[in-house]
Amino acid sequence: MPPESSTDRLASDTISKTNADSMDIHKTQHSVSFVDATDVDSNDNTFHGSNNEPLYLRWSRLHKSVQIKGNKPGMLRGSIAAPAPQFNASVQNQGSSQKIILDAVSGYAAPGEVLAMMGPSGSGKTSLLNCLSGRTPYDSGVVSVNGRPLGGQDMKRLMAKIAYVRQADIFFEHLTVRDQLGYTAFLRLPEAWSAQTKLSEVERVIKLLRLTKVADSKLQLLSGGEKKRVNIGTELLTDPSILLLDEPTSGLDSTSAVALIRMLQDLAKSGGPGTKGNKTIVTSIHQPSSALFRSFDRLIMLAEGHVVFFGTPRDSLDYLKTQKVGCPDGYNAADHWMDLLVKDSAIEDSTTTVTIDQSEDNKKSETGETDEYAIPDTVESKSAGQIRKETNHSVVMSTRERLIQAWDSEAVAEQMDSCVERDSNSATVKDPLGENVSKYNTGWMLQYRTLVHRSLKNSRSAIFTPINIIKSCALGLVSGLLWFQMSYTESRVFDRSSYFFFTMTFWVFDAMFQSFMAFPQERTVILKERASGSYRLSAYFMGKTTSEMPTRLVLPLLYMIISFFMASISNKFSTFIATTLISLLSVMAGESIGLFVGATIYDMEKGMTAMTVISLALALLGGFFVENVPSFLQWAKFVSPFKYAYDASLPLVFDDPVPCDGSGALEGICGGSDTGFAQPEEVVAYLGVQGSVGFNVGILVVFGLMPRYVAYLALRAKKEGDR
Template identity: 35%
Template sequence: MPAEQQESVELLDAIPPERQVTLEFQNLCGWVPKVFATPGILPSFKNKNLDKGDLRQILYNVSGTCRPGSVLALMGPSGSGKTSLLSVLGGRTPDAVHLEGKVLFNGDPLTKRMKRKVGFVLQDDLMFESLTVYETLYYAAMLRLPQHMSKAAKKERVETVLKALGLTKCRNTIIGGFFMRGVSGGERKRVSVGHELLIDPSILMLDEPTSGLDATTALLLLGTLRKLAQGGRAVLTTIHQPASRLYQMLDKLMLLSEGHVIYYGDALSVAEWYRKLGYTMPYGMNAADFILDLASGVVTTKKLDGEESRVHCIACAERYLSTHPLGYFTNTPITEEELGPELWSSAQSRKQLDPNPNAEAHLVLDTGTSTDSATSASKESRWGASYTAQIQLLLTRTLKTRRFEALAQEDICQFVIVGVLSGLFWLRSGAGHSLYGAQNSNGLLFFEMMFVAMRAMLGALFAFPPQFQIMVKERASGMYCVSSFFWARMLSDIPIDCSLPSVLIILVYWMGGLRSSAAAFFANWASIVLLLLVAQSLGLVIGALIPRPKTAQAVTTVTALTMVLVAGFFVTNIHAWISWLKYISFIYYGYSLLLHIEYQGRTLYNCDLPDPENNPACTGYSGKALQEQLHLNRNPNEWPWEALALIGFLLALRATVYLSLRYKTKSRVR
């Protein structure tokens, strides 16, 4: 590791003994359903009545220890159970997993208070693409660090993490993603690690942190993890297939094969262990490649094929670990008593056992650590920021993450072009007091409403799932409560989603010649904004309840078309047995409200003459008569109760979104 990087890592304070945590897991067994239900239209719920016959076992009596000051690596081929085991140890066990065994932190089960001392870095770097590196860490610090810390102290912690991880040069670069160029892959991974280092965790868990990185960048990252471990932290990480230099930096190793432990002990002693079992590693071969070949069942001998060798190595490891729970260490003897006569004779038959079984054992035991102080734990607040501060920080962050979305040139051009074209198509068609002009105005009002509402619904449908994934990750870390995220999102919708539609409303309204009144214009604008929020809420509900985008799109299409057809514009006389659908259509209420605003108190004539009021050839229509002539849903002079119906839709749909978020992101400690 370069000297500059090494010095910067030391900027992070060491964990004092009273805050150090030892992780122990004993006889962990895990099962998942043999067949998972295909995601469909309705949300699926966990079936708690499955018996063992309906389940497939993915973990088999896995035991081990991760102590402060060491790096424990979980290795194994794809599908060996590395990520599942790490999720279980980090308190993020999926609902579908049936778990048995114990996971202890300083001898006690995992609690929500202890969980906030565990840093967990996912394999997929879930971050907001439009935030800079500094903004990402800043908002995380303000939300996660304790309330008793001042704002200046929290900002200082951010600067410390930036220096420790070598992110100072890219602090003002956005994270980026598929469509936006941002930081490099190595920098992105270090930001994910820094996100967890902000809370100065006692235990740091990482799921394949070197995945997608080049050898040098991966080596620097693992060197950083070793320095963090030397500061009194317990580091637990999964690694798929490390290079030789990377493997030599590991302290302890747990090798998994289809859910079984096939080796546990010193990382650098694995070649010696397998040599004593009769599997000598070829000269010059990377140890990581050799042991992964063994765990995959591709190493053969004269008497055993690859699968038989794998099963034999699993049996030897399980028999040895039953009497040596700390694992295998360098120069530790292996005797017939420990392996049993059958396994011992099998190993002896290959005549490659260590000729000196009585060599002196060299066992290094880590010292235990004391449990957390009850006094300090009792004073610790549940949240890093107060409730109002959470809403303020999340609102500010949401506005920043959606700034590219709100100011996208394509969207600005779209609203302006559509507004100008529709204004030209209906140019002054609604001016005057004729019934013919009013029919054109009805089409303009329906188009204005439909364009804004359908665009908002589809936008919410596809924009919500990525934010939901980030929310699940942040909620698992205890950053904020669901309601604060919900209110921040709802408040951000008003400036973000209502600004550009307002431009279209202005263009369409005045170019189309709708009612020339300030009160009518602002009532029209407020109604369209209310419809937009209701349509967006429906999109959020569908996006939150239905995980598959294609299924969600199909449901949205059917729902939207049904609501449009019963709104009273395309079909005015619907059969009674199906006409009830209009009462569950927000489009029906919105269109009726816009018609009420346009024609309330007005008299229209069946001619287009200059002075229709004093011309005996013209007949005037208002109220009920106007409703019949224009085929309106209701008498335009009646009280506009449709606004209350739309508000009710908005509240009900937003409440459904909140309940869905609360259910899906419920913090569970298992």
Template identity: 30%
Template sequence: MLVSGEAAEAPPSNNGGANSTQNQNNLDRNLQCSFPIMLKFVDVSYRVKLHGGGGKSRTGGIMSMLGGGGGDVENPAPRHQERTILNGITGTAVPGRVLAIMGPSGSGKSTLLNALAGRFQGGQGLAGAILFNGRKFSKQIAKKTGFVAQDDVLYPHLTVRETLIFCSLLRLPGSVGRDEKIAAAEAAIAELGLGRCADTIIGNSFVRGVSGGERKRVSIAHEMLVDPSLLVLDEPTSGLDATAAYRLVAALGGLAARGKTVVMSVHQPSSRAYQMFDDLLVLSEGRCIYFGTRGQATPYFDSIGFSPLFPMNPADFMLDLANGVCQVDGFSERERPNVRQTLVSSYNNVLAPKVKTACMEAPVVGNGNGNPPTKEYSCTSHLATWFNQLSILLQRNLKERKHETFNSLRVFQVITASLLGGFMWWHSDYRDVQDRLGLLFFVSIFWGVFPSFNAVFAFPQERAIFMKEKAAGMYTLSSYFMARITGDLPMELILPTLFLSILYWMTGLKPELSAFVLTLLVLLAYVLVSIGLGLALGAFIMDAKQASTMVTVTMLAFVLTGGYYVHKVPPFVAWIKYASTTFYTYRLLINVQYGDGESISSLLGCSSTGRHHDIATCRFVHEDISGQIHPALSVGILVIMFVGYRVLAYLALRRIKA
């Protein structure tokens, strides 16, 4: 049952507080790796190259990710011109405090957050120093850094509890017991007030689930499970109403009160949410116009000649300034070209020297005796073993994918196709070779296109989740891949079995149980090969629309050269026949029904003069039935394709950078 947004957004109650505290204490004793992080960033700049010499540029998508505008933009600039996204940003983020990064769209907020979270390591264009407790970014720091993207990347058919439990089982160290991992997930649910919607599915734009605020808190809980010392959030209040946004920011304030370093970007907070911030950094076109405590922001702008002429939300006022809009009377506004320049100049002359000095003099977070922390850098936390990862991922795949595999429309499609084929070839005659071969080729077409077209969407649809979890180090690529290609097999083979069970007996194919079983085995093998083809194309292209187009064209080529439509294929395209999965499957299905073709050839008199029989039928007997390749060769080639397509898919996934 769905929970209303109002009820679900209620703050966490005290029920179970003692239990959650005890569970957290048990987990802390197992992790023994928690330490505060003082984040310093000095003169951080980021530049990106713009490619193309005019006209449409594809940099719009990149700019959207980095904090710039979205969509394709006109780019009359010369080739390889650089655009500055960030320009000399300096500041600190302190444990126990919430640092809010404000600014209009395109000001560089997301770019700065990605840099602070260590996501540009080794990348070109980033300059300046970003230090974590006085050290550069490392794997150990990465393990204690949580990053919550602006878009919630979650499996839609899992409940809140299932989502967090699977995350806990994968992300927490192998030294932590299963019960304690589950207890950690329950503690995160209680801490972020998700108890009332714990058994509600996440949902998406097509499936109703939890509210937007709850979904965002699930994403935060996803990161809080590893007890991060540094939590970075990209516009966590985006799309939420004022009340939900306030409660979310209040929850983040509670996390900061536990000694966490919280850094978040925010576009336009309400006045209540604004009051929850401790420190503030305001950006305008990639430059800093304010850094300091939240309480000193309004007095600072007033001191340089910018103050609201009537009571208003300070966040709205600063956003106007960052956009270059300055009030000239109580009721109207106009844009002044020099507003941004004045703000930047004032910051560089008044605040920047103080900020840089304070940043340099800020003490390194110690271990209690004034010394820099060292123990945490040697602390190791091994994830679950490969087989445990595989087992957990298999369980998650089964829970998530069963809704898609047994979708009512998909089941309806399969049953309708089997009934339609059954009625069209109702009790077909064994001697009516042309019709029988048409039936077998229909089966080959349907179960070549249907599974490959569905499988081609698998990796493109999961790309965002895969990249997020890969970046977090939740599992190895091999365990994910094995779980993905094996978890669906039991479910993927049910529908073709149902299809053949209906079609086979309705059409009067060879009435022997052994023949039915052999036909089923050939069909299931063909389905597995077709799924592999779809997975490989999807993994290489990683774009759902382009991949679906490619699989359609590929299967069209395989069907046309499959052996039923055209017997004399021109030599320059004849090679496609030997790469066609349909060709080998069609030959195997014929072999099960007619063997080597001698009996049907004798029955129809095709081996003699054929004077009283249809010449076209005899041609089908000679070229499709008697002229087929050896069944063992067909089986061997299908086995090679089964393995080969999956190896290609794995190699394609290895190319993807998190």
């Protein structure tokens, strides 16, 4: 424990003030809850009863650590690539080590307030938000909502009730703003609500976030700030009581950043038009301007996973004074905090000094704001510069560590515990997450229908692009010309079979790579949406499979229409239909393999390598290129979908006797003669076809389903926030 000092007094003053605030809000909260409870519409009790109630979020002694794998010495790593040991102490550890990313973190966020989370990069802001939102587990500690400590199952339900706006704006970029919000409304608003009500909610959010002008623009065309607002809007649709935001201002110019934070502050106070109750807002933010810094209701300062301050911005400045590191006049308070807390090897090792006066000036000129603390002349600027000069590494290190040491986390934790205990003993406390045990607001069927609709729209724009249509037509034309008007005779038997091998190979490859490439992008959207309890994975998978099928199949169909008749593969229309269906089935098999690789291998580069090896190996094993596959590899051809697509097509094409023409192509059957016929079954056997058409089609169906199912299981095992 730190020695009794003015620091301690200030910390305990801050805490008791905090507690007093917490008590006040807490008192009012019960009366609000009571009014809300009586005001519930009979149709939507699971929703309004839980989501609109002001919620008090507290956490105490949160601890989280992760396993860090040590670098194994490799040829390169051991020599050139490894950093010099003196610069990177942790890398020296060859085995795995434990890294503490949150250590005894305590605090609270109250309804009607914006809590700003600040700290240098890597201080644990995202990790804390992830834990509070239920996205990632923590090792120990307590998170409570309205005095109810949350267990593992509660955390799952909490995920659906807390809106969490992550740093990255992840959407299906082909959709418009209205589509994005509309689909979210249908997936996440209570099923009992009418479509009209859901659409009016969408319009409310569009208006609230000033997105009217871009409502019908595709997301890929929006600016960074507009995308961020859509991201926030997507979460606000459910009118959540708690809104967590991870650096919502990153990538925004300072004017938009200020506007966004002001909007959040309004939202916290009023709940926004058409909503009930105040919102509890927690946002992480990087170095706001002085004015913005002072406008937050409360701050939590983090450094290396420790809390170094929790309280109001004004108190934070007093606190720093007691620590003898007060913010100099004319200096941005947020920047000052950051200077004290930052641990950057580049700064520590540097002998030159970066002047903060400049960054401050830049900031002010960007925002056009006047700093309330600013004292316009050089005397003060100079003293700020001098202070900055003191921030050589020894001072930075000792100040940060001293601040970590000085903060009495246990006192905050004890206050949180006593509030939780008092609340849980209260007779009026009810389950803040509502009685609904499911984390979904909608049933499987509605989720499936909505996702089919969205996927149809999305895949139509993503797959059915002009460039893909041109590709299919051009390839059809080239193939048609290469195999142009083949006669149905002995000499063209191998050309005919090679047409099918090429066709099946190309379309399986194409589907494999397309679905593999599409998946990493889609996977992040799915993980994000699933983390907020939008839908079941099975609904998504079924929706994707059924909706993308028609669009994915149109392209091979175009190719077949052009090439089949140009090459004169057969003059029977039924053969055209049957072989086209088989090529479509092989596309489904290829897509399924692509999904499997995309879902199981997270790393794009590794996935790409795996795809290349798998696809080429499967094509080679198909039996077309190597006639005499070594006996120990004979089994391997049975794992190639190309083989089944090829074997299923040939009996359909060679269904009439083939006239011998003396070319010797079917030497073993025609014997070099130009009279007589090779019987269909003899031809297909000569070409090495195995199994009946039905059997090969059946195996193709299995290929279309099995890897897809494994991909589903792999995706199920992944959680949002996994790194």
